Amino acid sequence: MAKKQTFGDKAKKTGVSDFKVAKLVFSVKSDKNNAWKFVEKNVRIPNGENEQQILSKAISDYAK
DSSP states (O other), X not given: OOOOOOHHHHHHHOOOOSEEEEEEEEEEEOTTTOXXXXXXXXXXXXXXXXXXXXXXXXXXXXXX
């Protein structure tokens, strides 16, 4: 039979990550019909980095 997994075993598996994830939602104007479109992205932010710079870079990368 398989070993039963307890909640304590599950809690031990979670480690300290070296980044955090932010959900970034921003709007862009469509070229075809001038409608506004919302874009959702999950952005990884390394620990110790400036969040505003990372998010601004993610938005500007989408526009390219």
